[in-house]
Amino acid sequence: MENKIYDVIGIGIGPYNLGMATLLDQTEDLDAVFFDKSPEFVWHPGMLIEKMDLQVPFLADLVSFADPKSPYTFMNYLHEHDRMFPFFFHRHFEIPRQEYNHYMQWVAKQLGGLFFGHTVVDVMDHKDADVPHYEVVVKETATGEEKYYQAKHIVMGTGSEPLILDGMDRLPNEDVMHTSRYLFEKDHLLKAKHVTIVGSGQSALEVFLDLLEEQDRQSDMKLSLFTRSGGLFQLDTAKFAQEMFTPEFVDYFHALSLHQRKDALDTLGPLRKGIDPDTLTRLYTKLYHRTAGMKDSRVLIQPMTEITGIEANEDGYHLQCKQWQEEVEYTYPTEKVVLATGYKPHFPGWFMNRFREKIEWEEEGMYKVSRDYQLLFNDDRDHHFFTLTNLVHSHGAGATNLGLSVHRNVHIINTIAGREVYRNQSDTTFQQFSMKEFQ
Template identity: 40%
Template sequence: MNPSIYPSGDVFDVIGIGIGPFNLGMAALLESVPEIHSLFLEKESDFQWHPNMMIEGTTLQVPFLADLVSMADVKNEYSFLNYLQEHNRLYQFYFLEKFHIPRKEYNHYCQWVSERLSSCRFGRDVRGIIPIEVEGRTLYQVTAKNVETDEVEQYITKHVVMGIGTVPFVPEPFREYLGSTVCHTSDYLGKKQEWGRDQSVVVIGSGQSAAEVFLDVAKTQKEGKGNLQWYTRSKGFFPMEYSKLGLEYFSPDYTDFFYPLPQSKKDKLIQDQDLLYKGISAETIAQIYDHLYEQSIGNVSPNILLQAMTEMTSIYKTDTGWRLDGFHRLKEEKVAADTDIVVLGTGYRPALPDFLSKLEEWIPKDEHKRYFIKKDYSLENQIHAEGKIFVQNGELHTHGVGAPDLGLGAYRNAVIINQMAGREVYPVHSKNVFQTFGVNDADKHSYVTS
């Protein structure tokens, strides 16, 4: 079938690719910006936020104010508080007295917003972007396939916003074995339905997802016969940094400090800040400890092992399940584990989307194959188009640890929207925290030595 322009002859001001929380937030904020004609495309049939990690009892790791819009426009009709009001849940939430809302409710809130926005089109799999000349203007042509009808659709836009985020990372030794009994945490609940209570499970990783899976398996297995083992190459099962001053690193102020640093210093800083965004919440650690304590009453030894400083490096199939081999990183001794199930909490990596393949020659990358992203969140390129290609949650290496944080999503959207509109639609403040990350201008003086 020949591609069709939809709508015929229409030129959008911006097309967003991928509808996760960040692009959904942009779509919501653009509803009150009439001069910007927008469209957002998503290959899935509806909004789903990490559906296979929607474990009972899990919560967001950020306060509810880190919704789609509030940190840019607290009066916006698509705020979480308005969602509660529309669902007659304000009093229940008031009495709940919690800042961190259930993950399940955050997902339902986002679904509610997506269903109300006419700019959001689901079931559209974006296949490519190319520059195109339209009446003397260099714009972008976005090609997508309608998943339901297989029809190819083409759209013309001035700006593009990539909201594709990150993809699950699986270490090379495990990739060929992925399936029903070896999976990444991003597939956990879908695979769990195929497992039994008596099967042994190994969890690898030390982040929040690994911890949540470990706790869920431990609860499921408490009356079963399977054993549970948890390994991480990290130095321990440590909590995520969550002090009030520590949280200030997830602010526009820290981004302003971080961005102009040399890339070598940025990379070193990010490595040293793992516990700002890769640790386990103190609440989850407490729940795990409480479960282990209860299971050990009466000097019972639960069939559970937690072992840090241990890296699993290989896996192979046995007659009864899987064999994992590795080593203790400090003692330098071999470690082995036999199991039925392996769950990999090995994190995520930035996505390099296939739909940019035809633009590769115009988009430079650094030695680590990372994009160069400007302070305004636009992708550095040599296309010389009228508009820009903006990046959502792909700028950790350039903008710092706040890139994937939901609390900075509305701020980043405000910065991007103000550029597209050519005016200050949403105020962007320069002073948001109490501490100073660089050198305070008032403290800068020259020193004279004798």
């Protein structure tokens, strides 16, 4: 066990905690280490489909909103890889997901204090020690050895896990898979005569488009898309709508009651769950060209349909479907199924065992979080437990936005340091959300 007490231990190394590590790397008086069970950094490897872009501009990198002069900006990545001129001529703010992944890998390789292949198996709270701190137990994958580390503060970035429909988690991955495994299982899909995608968001459309491209080379494969939503609706990219991803709106949203926040999230649906307009245009254009002079019976898009179950048979699977508007139930045969059903927050077992009764909850599955992203404990403390996971209910639609993740990290770092290490942006909107100052 190390005697040293770090300022910060980060649990999980996804884009959010990688951004945290990147900003901390440029500070002189804060020591941090980060652990992740993955053997190396890779971002959604099962969905790094060619020709698919991020849904946010390149400025939503790991550091630019906090420190545009940092050596770890995406612009410096382009410069270091001799891609400034191609990027300039490309004239797109949105960058390919594969390039964004490579950018983050490039940053990760330059940082110290990142330990991949290390799983956090326990965190203990020593609040009554002479120096209150947390003790983190880490298991190294390669050796099985457990090591102990201490930190005054914890930043939990354990991300999310695939949301699987009831009963489908017991079926073979090569037959029924979540989009998170799409590229790993794609070869199995290409051998099928009929593939059905279930979902109505960006991931569903990206898989559908990719398989349409493959269908051009494999004419006997049928593709179906079932969506529970009323249709394929596009993401709201209007300028004023995007102001819901600003620090000002986060301030406003966080101050609302839980009931008001839930209602607000319902109204922000097009900002959270819509499909990128360019993706929809690509899909419509492709279908339009393919159906010139003929009807394509190899493609089915069925909205307003909920999948309520699945049954295996000798030819593949039968999906139990319900067209909820017409209230019609039926079965639909298919050979393979891709679930674009989203994700749910991942709570490690040790977290629930150690901290469930120590922290405040707004309701089941929704812990109470301060404006600067601390979990609120039942006792007063100055050794804090910050979370980057499960924040939509407390901080709004921007909780999963890559650009706002930098703003979040600035809040946390400044709180830990007790001073302004990085300046948070202010007065960034033309809209005013709260009327309290006039009361």
